[in-house]
Amino acid sequence: MQQNKMTWGEALKVYSRPKVLAMFFLGISAGLPYLLVFSTLTAWLRDYGVSRTTIGFAAWIGITFSIKFAWAPIIDSLRIPFLTSLVGKRRSWMLVSQIGIAAGLFAMSQINPQLGLPSIFGFGVLVAFCSASQDVVIDAYRIEAVDKQYQGAMAAMYVFGYRVALLIAGAGALFIAEYTNWSIAYMSMAALMVVGIITTLLVSEPDHQKVRAQGEEFQHEWVDRVLGSGKHSRFSEWFVRAVACPFIDFFERNGRFAIVLLLFIGIYRLSDIAMGVMANPFYLDLGFSKDDIAQIGKLFGFFCAMIGAFLGGAMVVRFGILRPLILGAVMVASTNLLFAHLATLGADKTWLAIAISADNISGGISNSVFIAFLSSLVNQSYTATQYALFSSLMTLPGKFISGFSGIVVDAEGYPYFFILVAILGIPAVLLAIYIWYRNKDEEAASFAEKAERVQS
Numbered sequence: 001m002q003q004n005k006m007t008w009g010e011a012l013k014v015y016s017r018p019k020v021l022a023m024f025f026l027g028i029s030a031g032l033p034y035l036l037v038f039s040t041l042t043a044w045l046r047d048y049g050v051s052r053t054t055i056g057f058a059a060w061i062g063i064t065f066s067i068k069f070a071w072a073p074i075i076d077s078l079r080i081p082f083l084t085s086l087v088g089k090r091r092s093w094m095l096v097s098q099i100g101i102a103a104g105l106f107a108m109s110q111i112n113p114q115l116g117l118p119s120i121f122g123f124g125v126l127v128a129f130c131s132a133s134q135d136v137v138i139d140a141y142r143i144e145a146v147d148k149q150y151q152g153a154m155a156a157m158y159v160f161g162y163r164v165a166l167l168i169a170g171a172g173a174l175f176i177a178e179y180t181n182w183s184i185a186y187m188s189m190a191a192l193m194v195v196g197i198i199t200t201l202l203v204s205e206p207d208h209q210k211v212r213a214q215g216e217e218f219q220h221e222w223v224d225r226v227l228g229s230g231k232h233s234r235f236s237e238w239f240v241r242a243v244a245c246p247f248i249d250f251f252e253r254n255g256r257f258a259i260v261l262l263l264f265i266g267i268y269r270l271s272d273i274a275m276g277v278m279a280n281p282f283y284l285d286l287g288f289s290k291d292d293i294a295q296i297g298k299l300f301g302f303f304c305a306m307i308g309a310f311l312g313g314a315m316v317v318r319f320g321i322l323r324p325l326i327l328g329a330v331m332v333a334s335t336n337l338l339f340a341h342l343a344t345l346g347a348d349k350t351w352l353a354i355a356i357s358a359d360n361i362s363g364g365i366s367n368s369v370f371i372a373f374l375s376s377l378v379n380q381s382y383t384a385t386q387y388a389l390f391s392s393l394m395t396l397p398g399k400f401i402s403g404f405s406g407i408v409v410d411a412e413g414y415p416y417f418f419i420l421v422a423i424l425g426i427p428a429v430l431l432a433i434y435i436w437y438r439n440k441d442e443e444a445a446s447f448a449e450k451a452e453r454v455q456s
Contacts, residue, residue: 027161029196308364
């Protein structure tokens with residue numbers, strides 16, 4: 001039977017589809033709040049003279065992103081009174097999350113960190129909680145809105161929008177703060193959340209019937225096994241179906257090796273995240289201006305990260321997932337040594353550019369490869385909940401450890417801190433090698449089969 005091959009022009013037309021274009025704007029909405037409760041917030045606090053030890057503890061706000069799997073099943077099933085009936089299950093949760101983010105950022109903009117630091121942290125937690133909730137529901141929307149063949153385009157547009165938002169919330173907020181003040185910077189970021197709100201109102205609610213039908217047999221089996229075949233409460237049945245089954249499925253498919261996979265997911269980005277919270281305070285303490293940080297650290301870093309992401313994607317196509325996974329772990333850990341060297345030099349813009357480019361290229365490679373790895377672990381019957389678990393777990397240890405980063409810097413200095421962070425990346429490298437060794441034959445066979453299909 002002759003197969004109709006899609007031309008490059010036809011393939012690229014997928015990016016003009018309304019639902020695919022919408023993912024760019026939803027990506028902006030998702031990425032905007034992240035830095036505003038992470039590295040941009042630390043720059044604001046340091047600019048107001050808040051101690052590095054206190055700034056380190058601010059990293060714990062980000063733990064909210066790491067436990068979003070805990071309420072993902074609720075978002076997946078709970079109706080919001082009136083709003084769900086009006087705009088649908090996914091869009092109602094998007095709107096509530098986006099309004100909560102905008103309100104939290106505006107509230108933060110009205111507070112002087114020197115006088116109301118607990119309030120800054122409190123509203124920061126609100127922004128992080130609403131942002132993490134938005135991440136969960138956008139992932140669910142992306143999966144349900146289009147057929148499987150368009151998921152790659154949806155993901156690509158989402159990542160592009162997310163990266164643009166990181167640039168706006170990083171370099172953009174620093175530029176605004178430099179020429180006006182931090183209050184106006186955060187008010188501007190709150191106003192930009194209207195991009196997500198308008199997009200949510202314009203997109204159509206996906207058809208949930210198709211997703212609901214997936215995994216029904218598996219869920220029925222486990223409801224009977226856990227609760228028995230008799231009558232049981234609606235809550236207990238919901239809990240087994242929505243909360244227990246995604247986890248049971250993962251462990252049933254992977255056996256005891258599931259523990260190794262979860263450990264690896266938890267430590268893969270440990271070095272990267274632990275370093276991130278001290279990046280902006282480090283640049284400021286070294287004597288770089290906010291302009292320097294915005295232009296080199298954020299703007300130049302953005303393009304380097306995109307280069308790294310494209311390289312990572314190409315490596316997955318060329319070599320499979322597992323070998324680039326090892327490379328990414330090695331690069332992320334080792335680039336911290338460049339920052340240790342920069343700490344001994346002072347405000348050297350050339351070395352800042354070298355360190356920033358290496359860090360962002362390695363981060364782009366490792367992130368794109370790691371996303372591919374996580375996606376390969378997901379059962380599409382439980383994509384939203386399982387991916388929420390993986391994406392939460394991959395940041396939780398790093399967020400927790402980064403809370404102590406200020407203590408280490410105050411006690412030992414920046415060079416020691418960056419060397420220590422590089423050492424933290426070694427376990428991820430070793431586990432990546434083990435996972436490759438354990439699965440290399442299976443991946444090689446799968447890779448050969450795909451190449452055979454392409455050639456035929």
